[in-house]
Amino acid sequence: xxxxxxxxGTQSIGKLLLRQAVPASVGILFMTVNLLIDTIFxxxxxxxxxxxxxxxxxxxxxxxxxxxxxIGVGGSSVISRALGSDDEAAARSAFAxxxxxxxxxxxxxxxxxLIFTEDVLALFGAKGKIIAPAKIFFYPILLAxxxxxxxxxxxxxxxxxxxxxxxxxxxxxxxxxxxxxxILFIKMFGWGIFGAALATAxxxxxxxxxxxxxxxxxxxxxxxxxxxxxxxxIAIEVGALxxxxxxxxxxxxxxxxxxxxxxxxxxxxxxxxxxxIVSKMLMFALFPVNGIVEGFLPVAGYNYGAEKFxxxxxxxxxxxxxxxxxxxxIYIVILIFAAQIVTLFTTDQSVMxxxxxxxxxxxxxxxxxxIQLIGAGYFQAAGKAVKALMLTLSKQxxxxxxxxxxxxxxxxxxxxxxxxPIADVLATITTALFLKREIxxxxxx
Numbered sequence: 492x493x494x495x496x497x498x499x500g501t502q503s504i505g506k507l508l509l510r511q512a513v514p515a516s517v518g519i520l521f522m523t524v525n526l527l528i529d530t531i532f533x534x535x536x537x538x539x540x541x542x543x544x545x546x547x548x549x550x551x552x553x554x555x556x557x558x559x560x561x562i563g564v565g566g567s568s569v570i571s572r573a574l575g576s577d578d579e580a581a582a583r584s585a586f587a588x589x590x591x592x593x594x595x596x597x598x599x600x601x602x603x604x605l606i607f608t609e610d611v612l613a614l615f616g617a618k619g620k621i622i623a624p625a626k627i628f629f630y631p632i633l634l635a636x637x638x639x640x641x642x643x644x645x646x647x648x649x650x651x652x653x654x655x656x657x658x659x660x661x662x663x664x665x666x667x668x669x670x671x672x673x674i675l676f677i678k679m680f681g682w683g684i685f686g687a688a689l690a691t692a693x694x695x696x697x698x699x700x701x702x703x704x705x706x707x708x709x710x711x712x713x714x715x716x717x718x719x720x721x722x723x724x725i726a727i728e729v730g731a732l733x734x735x736x737x738x739x740x741x742x743x744x745x746x747x748x749x750x751x752x753x754x755x756x757x758x759x760x761x762x763x764x765x766x767x768i769v770s771k772m773l774m775f776a777l778f779p780v781n782g783i784v785e786g787f788l789p790v791a792g793y794n795y796g797a798e799k800f801x802x803x804x805x806x807x808x809x810x811x812x813x814x815x816x817x818x819x820x821i822y823i824v825i826l827i828f829a830a831q832i833v834t835l836f837t838t839d840q841s842v843m844x845x846x847x848x849x850x851x852x853x854x855x856x857x858x859x860x861x862i863q864l865i866g867a868g869y870f871q872a873a874g875k876a877v878k879a880l881m882l883t884l885s886k887q888x889x890x891x892x893x894x895x896x897x898x899x900x901x902x903x904x905x906x907x908x909x910x911x912p913i914a915d916v917l918a919t920i921t922t923a924l925f926l927k928r929e930i931x932x933x934x935x936x
Contacts, residue, residue, distance in 0.1 A: 504805045507790050508783065508813065514655035516782025518646070518662035523775040525666035525694075530771045532673045533687055534837045537624075539764045541684050542837070544624035546767035547617045550747035552632045552639065555600045557740030559640030562589050562596075563647030564788070565733025568872055569725065570651040570712075571789045575796025580718075581725065586648055587718040588726050592733075593644045597637035604633045615744075616751025620760060628688045635692035638699045645702045651789050652711050661698050661705075668694030731876040739883040746887050749895055750907065757904050765846045766907075768836045769853050776821050777857065783814040784864045792872035800934045807869055807930070814861030825854045852908035856915035863915070866922035869929070882925060886918035 676686030829847035870879035898906030
């Protein structure tokens, strides 16, 4: 049975979280499996150098796509709270502003990417033998990035209006399309790394068509021309809350640039390839935890807008509980099967030797990260942009980047890997302190 807007304010929090989180988790699973299989295909069919090129270009595309995610999450916070307070006009206006902002900003970034291709690739770590394959991969991915931006924006809106199943379907179309087209373009047609990029671009186009169909025919937010009338208050709120997610994605991209340079300095193309595998596992392995976070946001946002603070508290505690249990199980699997996981990606013996320990260290603090993710998510859902921004940036921006700059000077490549769990623990402690104060002072009813 589908979740309705009224259910968000009345139904059992545990059931709501599961109903929202399971489709979100499945959708994220398909997208991350897509990235994982993409890397496996590229590594096995085109070689470890192609993985390094993929590692350089992917953060560039994600930076543009993160615009859509940021606008989607920011606008969806407005939509959830508006629906919670029965203000459908504000919800429609927020959605209209999301569409315009995604279109304009993603177009600007694509144009800049086309003009400054060489500089952008060099900035993101394309050096030595990585440059040539990275350039081939870059153009199709860049041109398709606005489609990905609309997909991530639309997914957040779908979940805000209780259509988590439709959001899941969108991601499944993109993921399955990419996998099938990878086989067709790389293996059968022999188009190499260009085929891998083209497969990704075409799969985004297919998913976008489904997204368009949904919002034209199935969405509750039936837009009219009047909804596109500029509303400064809503635009600022969407932008402020969206800036939290975009800042996080921007910092992740900066981190990727830094990591690619530090890894190349200390271990050449080999170390960039190792991190390419580790980064894909970071996206893939934590999919159920991220699904809980995505399911938590509309539940918390709706009930906060309806001033049902006891339900918000319950949602926070249950989401942390579920996500922590999942994260512990994930780390146990990584700890035991790291070597077997790496063999899926490559047959390069040196990469197979070095990657398992890197995986274990990078995931070492994953059992506690649920507190950080749910805590930062709460402040975003509640419309508290500044705190959400600070907590979202805490891991990568305030802790991980400085550690990456310092520790490798003393511990070489090991300093890179151990920086991740240290940053996770510090960010979790910081978020827990803010969240405890918020619960004690502002969520009493």
